[in-house]
Amino acid sequence: xxxxxxxxxxLCVTGGIAAYKAAELVRLFKTANAFVRVLMTQGAQEFxxxxxxxxxxxxxxxxxxxxxxxxxxxxxxxxAKWSDLIVVAPCSANSLSKLAEGRGDDLFSAVCLxxxxxxxxxxxxxxxxxxxxxxxxxxxxxxKFGAKIIGPASGEQACGDIGEGRMTEPKxxxxxxxxxxxxxxLAGRKVLIxxxxxxxxxxxxxxxxxxxxxxMGFSLAEEIKNQGAIVTLISGPVNLDTPxxxxxxxxxxxxxxxxxxxxxxxxCDIFISAAAVADFKPKKYEQKKIKKGxxxxxxxxxxxxxxxxxxxxTDKKLNLKTVGFAAETEDLINNAEKKLVExxxxxxxxxxxxxxxxxFDSDENEVTLITKLEKKKIKKTSKKNVSKKIxxxxxxxxxxx
Ligand code: CTP
Numbered sequence: 576x577x578x579x580x581x582x583x584x585x586l587c588v589t590g591g592i593a594a595y596k597a598a599e600l601v602r603l604f605k606t607a608n609a610f611v612r613v614l615m616t617q618g619a620q621e622f623x624x625x626x627x628x629x630x631x632x633x634x635x636x637x638x639x640x641x642x643x644x645x646x647x648x649x650x651x652x653x654x655a656k657w658s659d660l661i662v663v664a665p666c667s668a669n670s671l672s673k674l675a676e677g678r679g680d681d682l683f684s685a686v687c688l689x690x691x692x693x694x695x696x697x698x699x700x701x702x703x704x705x706x707x708x709x710x711x712x713x714x715x716x717x718x719k720f721g722a723k724i725i726g727p728a729s730g731e732q733a734c735g736d737i738g739e740g741r742m743t744e745p746k747x748x749x750x751x752x753x754x755x756x757x758x759x760x761l762a763g764r765k766v767l768i769x770x771x772x773x774x775x776x777x778x779x780x781x782x783x784x785x786x787x788x789x790x791m792g793f794s795l796a797e798e799i800k801n802q803g804a805i806v807t808l809i810s811g812p813v814n815l816d817t818p819x820x821x822x823x824x825x826x827x828x829x830x831x832x833x834x835x836x837x838x839x840x841x842x843c844d845i846f847i848s849a850a851a852v853a854d855f856k857p858k859k860y861e862q863k864k865i866k867k868g869x870x871x872x873x874x875x876x877x878x879x880x881x882x883x884x885x886x887x888x889t890d891k892k893l894n895l896k897t898v899g900f901a902a903e904t905e906d907l908i909n910n911a912e913k914k915l916v917e918x919x920x921x922x923x924x925x926x927x928x929x930x931x932x933x934x935f936d937s938d939e940n941e942v943t944l945i946t947k948l949e950k951k952k953i954k955k956t957s958k959k960n961v962s963k964k965i966x967x968x969x970x971x972x973x974x975x976x
Contacts, residue, residue: 576763577607578756580803581820584609585658585690587683588628590618592733593665593699593742598623600664601631603749608763608805610820612637612654616683618667640682651682655689662752663687664725665699665742668710674722675713693756694722697748702738725751759803760970766804767843768796769836769850769884771811773829777876778861785851786935789813791900791926791958792849796821798962799847802970807843809835811850829853829881836884840893845969847898848885849924851935856881889919896973898922898965904929911945921973922946924965944968 584604588597597613604611613628614637625636637654639645649657663670663683670683674696679685687694696717704710705727718724726743743751770792774782789810797818800806808823809832817823824839826832829852840846855878865874885899899920901911904927911925925943928934933941933955941955944965949972953964 576803577609578753578758578762578803579604580608580763581759581800581805582609582659582756583657583820584611585614585654585661585686586611586632587614587616587661587663587666587670587687588619588623589616589663589665589667589670589683590621591665591667591699591742592622594619594622596742596745597664598627598631599745600662600748601628603745605632607749607753612657614638614654614683614686616670616681618669637682637686640680640685651685652689655686655692658686658690658692660693660695660752660756661687661690662695662697662748664695664697664745664748666696668698668700668704668707671696671698671710671717672713675716695725695748695752695755696722697725697742698727698740699742700727700740701734702732702736702740705738705740723755759801760966761799761845761974762803764804764845764974765843766799766806766845766847767809767836767839768792768799768806768847769809769811769832769852770796771813771815772851773811773832773853773881774827775829775853775856775881776827776860777857778863778865780864783853783855783857783878784812785853787811787813787851788936789815790936790938791940791961792847793818794958794962795847795849795965798959798966802966804845807839809839809850829856829884833882833884833887836888840888840891840895843895845896845898845974846885846888848888849900850884851902852881852884854881855879883918885920886918896921896969898924898969898973900924900926902926902928902935908943908945908950911943915945915947922969946972 611632613632628636673684679688728741729739771789772785772787774784776782793815796808806821858877858879897920901914903910911923915923923945940961944951
């Protein structure tokens, strides 16, 4: 599992013969499941075409500061904000001086100036240029501003000189960056989460559902992604934005949710069932809107039981950890403990939904985490904080048990 999984990496390629080696870096970052965008200076484009980098990264290469079309798609400030880390490889003497001076006269220097993310610089230049006092002064300045320098290596240079100035090999650059980046609690894990309610249609305009807003599941998805996991979210009908870098599938009914879970479950390490799945669905779906009729004073809808999605997963006895939620209005701990055993879960999050301030649709929650070995109460706090605590618990107690 790579620490770089899920990270947004902006690879800046500047002018120099080593530019062709940047292609290998893109491949290494992609293999580590990072999201990669490539920025090329004018000089870099003399050595390798943007098309090559586009084909490898899967995204249009960023080249111009003042191109309105490109800026409309993703402006330089957006690009700076998007990146979790910026890697300049190769970094020419000229680009190094731009970084040191804090220039903003091309896309490369403007993005680096606007960015607050980690900056890794792999210099590559002729040995005399590297040794020059002015380059060394620039280097000290960017180190002072927080840049991390990788290399350069020594050896024979493209121009025939021998000495220090060759770009460090891509594999080494990759490992140095990987070692520097803090490892999230769930780095590289694949997590599948369900969230929100399901809707069980009665006729074209009516359905049975519940009060779940999806906030808890979405917050969990976001925080888990922040801990380096690759997150897939299956959501019932909710009014929430998809967290950045989370893959989302929308479903309506429990049956649809079940099919999507079955499709994706084999490929995950942790399954978190935060959805409030409707337990019953109408036995018959009426194709046309049911009319009330002047003589009718009562109506009955026959219901069939839905499958228990979570139980279906644990019955498969796959090699994954399972987390359920218990939404209770009475006897919280006992009921949750029963579900933990009956559904054969690794963890159940007991949630009192009778209290409006912590139940469905609120921004806060108070829960008790229950495993077969222990219980831990998380006092009332924001759903974001609750998510963080659940993740810490999963990382410490569930994954490593
Ligand atoms: N669950 C599920 N499929 C269902 C019902 C529930 O996957 N058809 C999951 C929920 O996502 C949750 C856990 O099972 O993680 C417990 O759900 P909850 O609604 O609290 O309990 P139920 O099992 O439905 O039991 P009851 O309604 O009797 O409390």
